[in-house]
Amino acid sequence: MTTITEHPFVTAYLSEFDEATSTLIGTRRLELREEIAGHLREAIPPSLSSLEAAAVIADFGSPAEIVGQELPRVHGRKRSEPSRTTRYIIVAAVVAAVVVGALVAVALAFAPPQNAEDAPTGAGRADAPTSVVNMTPIGPARIQEGTGYFEYRAAIAAMSEPLPAGAEYPNGVPAGLDSGPSNSGVLETGAGANIAHFTWLCAWEAEYLSAVSINDAQRQVSAEAMLTKWPGFGYVDDPAAGWKQTVFTPMSFGDPSGVKTDFPQTCSQAAILNVNAH
């Protein structure tokens, strides 16, 4: 592993950049940060004097100027502004979630507790079984280096919503994430961020299915509310709205079958293997 030191002015600039870019969409923020960090680290080697470094920073422009160029475009994106149809679906989902929650609560009041053996490994409370999303999940070995790992860490830091209680982000990215096409010296950008995003989705799908399996209405509604946010994050281009149709819509009517089907696929995209909803 190669160690790359950084000029303190670059470190300070990137900290300022992180604060200034909180309004940008997660993936775009990561891309922009990565490019700007690369630019400044190359233009301002650690040996550069403070005076020279300050001159380069001045020519580069402030984070606010850069964000100012980003915002009109970001705010103009369709996917950052839910359509009327999407808003109706979200409202309907929230209403349905409340109704389902009330029905499940009533059912719980009159029915004996059900066996929780069917719950996927993935609990929402500290006293429940450990989530499939944990520091050392089942899957390939994890490493803590490379561009993919940087992206992964930055994506986690940029996530606006937490993991469910009892879940933790794995401590590293799958070994070989950066090596994919690296024989030719090329690596795909966004792979590390992708792992982080699908880890989040995997954790909340696990939480939802766990809650469904033990009829925990409160946890189910909470998990559903979090899953409802997934399409709005804009992490995945889904022009055909496949996830909404096959997972989100059934879930909004209290049908977990779509989540059950999606769960192993989602987790495999986070390199978390052998998960099962049954």
Added chain:
Amino acid sequence: MVENAASTQLRRGVVGPCILALLSTGPQFGLQIVRELNEVGQLLTSQGTVYPLLSRLQEAGQVSSYWEVGDSERPRRFYRLTAVGHHDLESFRQDWRLFSGSVDSLLATVAPATYESELQ
């Protein structure tokens, strides 16, 4: 160079096509593009704004990008011109020739002394 609103708008309009022109010679990464634009004549008000601009060009399908790990310790994101970018660049060349010619003609016919005398 004195900066005013008109020149800022003008720059914003032409820097994109200028980047397309630079990339017509081959793929370049962000820092290279910034340096070349600066050599030509301070076309960017702030160098960092090239990245939002590159992103817009990519969304418009005029450029594509890829990461490359070369001799440098750091991976670099290279941008290259697409077929759409080539087409748009050629359109801009023609438009710019007409536009700049028209502006030059107008400015030449309306000499500064003309309106200075009117003001008096």
